[in-house]
Amino acid sequence: MRHSFYEGCSPLGKWDTARVIEIDDPADPRLDDFRDLSTADRRPDRPGGRGLVIAEGVVVVERLLRSPYPVRGLLGVRRRVEALGDLPAPAYVTSAEVMAEVVGFHLNRGVLAAADRTPQPDVAELVASARRLAVLEGVGDHENLGSLFRNAAALGIDGVLLGPGCSDPLYRRSVRVSMGHVLRVPFASMPNLTEGFDLLRRNGFTVAALTPRAGSQNLADAGLRGRKVAVLLGSEGPGLTEEAIAAADLAVRIPMAEGVDSLNVATAAAIAFYAIA
Amino acid sequence: MRHSFYEGCSPLGKWDTARVIEIDDPADPRLDDFRDLSTADRRPDRPGGRGLVIAEGVVVVERLLRSPYPVRGLLGVRRRVEALGDLPAPAYVTSAEVMAEVVGFHLNRGVLAAADRTPQPDVAELVASARRLAVLEGVGDHENLGSLFRNAAALGIDGVLLGPGCSDPLYRRSVRVSMGHVLRVPFASMPNLTEGFDLLRRNGFTVAALTPRAGSQNLADAGLRGRKVAVLLGSEGPGLTEEAIAAADLAVRIPMAEGVDSLNVATAAAIAFYAIA
Incomplete structure (x- = not known):
């Protein structure tokens, strides 16, 4: 449900x-x-x-x-x-x-x-009713955003929180790339990540930043499965800001082959959503 | 290596x-x-x-x-x-x-x-030197193929075997979408899947067909991690043929939310590659 x-x-x-x-x-x-x-x-x-x-x-x-x-x-x-x-x-x-x-x-x-658009749910209401969330920072590409929502819908993510720098998920191209699944995943704006993370923690969430940086824990070993988790995801090029990573509870990474810098953000998100399911 | x-x-x-x-x-x-x-x-x-x-x-x-x-x-x-x-x-x-x-x-x-193109490695040689492989059936979309190779490169897949109906991974659009990673993942044609699966089994591989069909095992519970695995993937629309699924050693699925029919094939592949790493 x-x-x-x-x-x-x-x-x-x-x-x-x-x-x-x-x-x-x-x-x-x-x-x-x-x-x-x-x-x-x-x-x-x-x-x-x-x-x-x-x-x-x-x-x-x-x-x-x-x-x-x-x-x-x-x-x-x-x-x-x-x-x-x-x-x-x-x-x-x-x-x-x-x-x-x-x-x-x-x-x-x-x-x-x-x-017509409808009023989006209030962040507090969305967080209170969810067990698994995605939090996005700077995901400005409409296609990546659409793919990410498609993956969120498929892999049981209860909602998406849009931090600073994110595009509009209801832009036509996002709707199309999401195969319409953006229309079934609730989302809400979260312009201040620090305040948002406090709200998430008060609701029992662990905020896990997905980043390839050294020192991040292996996603599979971070003990996230079955917990209330908010996965924090940045844009494909620059990734998450230092501030966002520092404000999260932990940093996790997907083990990657040497010489390959990154996965597409929607693909990395899909792996993380799968790993916390 | x-x-x-x-x-x-x-x-x-x-x-x-x-x-x-x-x-x-x-x-x-x-x-x-x-x-x-x-x-x-x-x-x-x-x-x-x-x-x-x-x-x-x-x-x-x-x-x-x-x-x-x-x-x-x-x-x-x-x-x-x-x-x-x-x-x-x-x-x-x-x-x-x-x-x-x-x-x-x-x-x-x-x-x-x-x-210039170079001669592709022989299937037998590629199988003999690999521990994790992808086998594709009917993946004809150049963008999906490019994305899949990008994910294969990032997630440590040693090679890709191209079954019937696959496009050319070296087509310009595939090279671009793969971010050039198609140029580092060896691939070989495997026109006859049944013979190919026999070759894989003789080399100690388990052939796992990824399919959402009823009766498939949950990917996470199939005990594939650490084994020599060939992941069999079909195209996004029609999926794998009955013959290909029947010829595989087992069928595995990614648990998905009700009402969402499928993931993009490259995304599903990424999750499977992660799960067998």
Whole structure:
């Protein structure tokens, strides 16, 4: 059972079937949620950003339909929309050409859905209900962030805490790379890591910084399995800051072959998530 | 110590410094190795394929220079070429614009190197000298293949055996995604898995098929750590064939959260490589 953020979501098939609406005119204002997608998915606080959650392709759209994010509408070619079953919102059906003109580029997945953001859970609430967490510092690459959420979802991580320098997990590219799994893992901002680690410790967590630096314990020997653990992960290039490592309870490393500097951050995270499961 | 394929490679800095040659004419035949790169890196048996090994960017080019692949030449802007130190082959220095015209697209890494392929090690030789191997079936995606080799290099896998349906690990995109680590992990073709598994067993290996199917043992409980293990991995979508799973010695799985179908194949491989280390 996951975090309460997800309770009360309607399973697919229980929603009312909405009308499927044919649209031929790319300028139709009902398609505005899907217009100029390469800027529309920016965070609401960025220029031109509307902060919508955009899902692309049948698999990811289905995950959005099962998520807590309120769906505003869908846009697709008939065959892809029909693959979705019951629909919680208007589904605009059009040609691939009109879709491309609306979104601003060619899209080969054939169906999109747009949803509103919801308030993210409070950090304290998320920490209180979790047993295994990831804490990220400076993970700015949207693809790495998406992959990391996919791995978190698969490997039973209850939530992700976003420290300084992290990107927006609901950016379209992250949603796509996560295969939509970013939509099922609760996350919350934790702008001050030191305060955040105190909160984690008060809730019985051990904060384990994953870093290849000398002096780190071997991940397998650190006795983390079965404990309440928050895995602290940094970005692929620079890694964690000294301050973050110092503030953690311990530093752990994945044993690596000589001459190989690092793993991709999402891959390293997956190994750590597996090791603490 | 890695496989003997790598013995005798000169370390960087021991090579003779070759002349750096300025070239302004994109039609200069000395640049032919870098011409129309989007087809030139195809396998020699494919139309237009010359089968060259192409490295892009300072980090990957440096790994090519340290690999057993004989470097034919380099092409780059002066600043990037100068970052490389001693050079084993002619380095053609030009502008970013001429580079783009030669290779056929804009390249933002600023330096390339081209090398010849070498004969791959014999399967029997590779198996005889290894303790941990990956065996791939149907891994056709070049990015997944590159990531998998990167993870294999980092996590101490001694070699990769390519079963039916696998792509060419030396394709340019695989080399790039692997961060050049594909150039240090020996690989060999194993077109017949059943015969290959017999060879592995004769050499004391246990063949462990990684699959989420019901009835698989938990990876952590399968007693693989410290043994001679060949991890059998299938492609991300369809997974391993029934025949391959049946021919393996056992089937193991990574415990996964309900509702998440799979991990990326390179990520799943990384977890398995970690678990058998």
